[in-house]
Amino acid sequence: MAATTVTTTTTSTPTVRTTRRRFPLGRTAAWTLMGLIVLITLLPFYWILRTALSTNAGLNADPANPLPVDLTGSGFERALGLQSAEEAIAQGGAGGGLDFWRYLLNSVIVSTLITGCQIFFSAMAAYAFARLRWRGRDKVFGLFLAGLMVPTIFTLLPNFVLIKQLHLVDSLLGIALPSLFMTPFAVFFLRQFFMNIPHEVEEAALLDGAGKVRIFFRVILPMASTPILTLSVLTYITSWNDYFWPLMVSYSDGSRVLTVALAIFRAQTPATGVDWSGLTAATLIAALPMLVLFAFSARRIVSSIGFTGIK
């Protein structure tokens, strides 16, 4: 999908006097709606920041205060495991150990492994589907596409049984393995881009004596860098945020990723007197890496999300 910047000419053309006169009102209403959407989108982020910087006692005393109550960093200290158990309990925490850095590292390892391998293997397959000639190609691709329809829940139980038989339960590899090699979506997504690369480029490289493997690495991959970046960020976000599968596979701290740890942190706190300050602080720290990743890639990403194959 080429991100063509279409300059919408909303005013101009003198023939539209009636619409033009009415337009400011409609335009104001539209901008108001847009503002409201932005507000609903962003306000929850401010509210967890405000809560994370408050004390639990302060939150109880003054729940509606728009600013942090008794500004403090103790929620973050608790989330990062920097407080002693007594101190944490005194401030409304559960006092249970939360090995935050370890979960963070686990999440980074799993997501990086999945993204790196999945995109590379999917790109190789997409290249074979888009640019190589072999018998049965379109039939095999059709089979891959059909895989797009299978809901994740369906493969999760049998995959769990398989991972258990491979003795990979409770390991980072066990979490990563099922999505390490491909997803039908990634293959489909990249194939569309590879197909749109003009053949002349390839022909020229062939004339220069480059083999098809070399063309893949030196011509095709660099030319598709933006879609590959987009897909990588989306894949990273998806694997970082995955909860169901890691929850099934991991039992101990060694393989626990952030999403699972957060849910456990939440489950540990009693129904009454939840450690909201610590919980929101942990939530923010868990979300931060994706926000940073997105901040660096947003410009290219938001322009190239879209349908590649639907015309």
Add this chain to the structure above:
Amino acid sequence: MTVASSSPPSRGGDGALAAVFIAPAMLGFLVFLLWPTLRGIYLSFTRFNLLTPAEWVGLDNYVRMVHDPIFWDSLTVTVEYVILNIGVQTVAALAIAVLLQRLTQSALLRGIVLTPYLMSNVVAGLVWLWILDTQLGIGNEIVTALGADRIPFLADETWAIPTIALINVWRHVGYTALLLFAGLQAIPNDVYEAARVDGASEWRMFWRVTMPLLRPVLAVVLIMTVIGSFQVFDTVAVTTAGGPANATNVLQFYIYGSAFGRFQFGYASAMSVALLVVLSAITVLQYRLTRAGQSDLG
């Protein structure tokens, strides 16, 4: 979607090289997608608890499923969730996409709209759990400021499912909007110009130009989001854990509980097969009804 051949004619095949290039993806496809699908179907005809070998029981699991009121309840709850979630999300995403196209092309706004999508369902669930907390949440401070009684959003049987549906709308609407926005970008601007010359209002242009031309993309987005929506799990797991009184016991949650809470893998598999059948039927139906494969853009 075209599955057309793209390589130039002539020159011999690349069979051997293609085999090497496709090998890793093929391994993943066979081992972690095709085989588990077949195995899941097989397990649904067995009694299996992980500890002893699977024992063939024929249709027992399916008979049990048909007579299981909790299964039907959870299916009902799931459908209720999907209708609310998809209904609100599609309308909101369409509104955002059109605003993004007709009002401004700002990449910053597109980025902002996408931010909730960066959060995990777990994080989104926790954030809203706090905002909607009955005693301390700002949501209820606003409700009481407006003069109404406090609403136990996630602790009340009637409120819980709509609340979870809206939480997931918050998280996913931006991504859906961007997919639709990409579809809108494919509509040539001169169609709008022509409509404007004819004196059409923005409202009229939306119904006469945007909607008909966006239909194929909208249809595919709808199919994708419905399939995703049926698989709700994470948000339920962190906010209500199926309660109160099974009010949010969505199908995935029930399947998970049967497998890992009660170790009834065979029964859980049978319910997964049921879900697969429902999803396939809906996909085919939607594809037909919305004529997703055809375009009005010449």
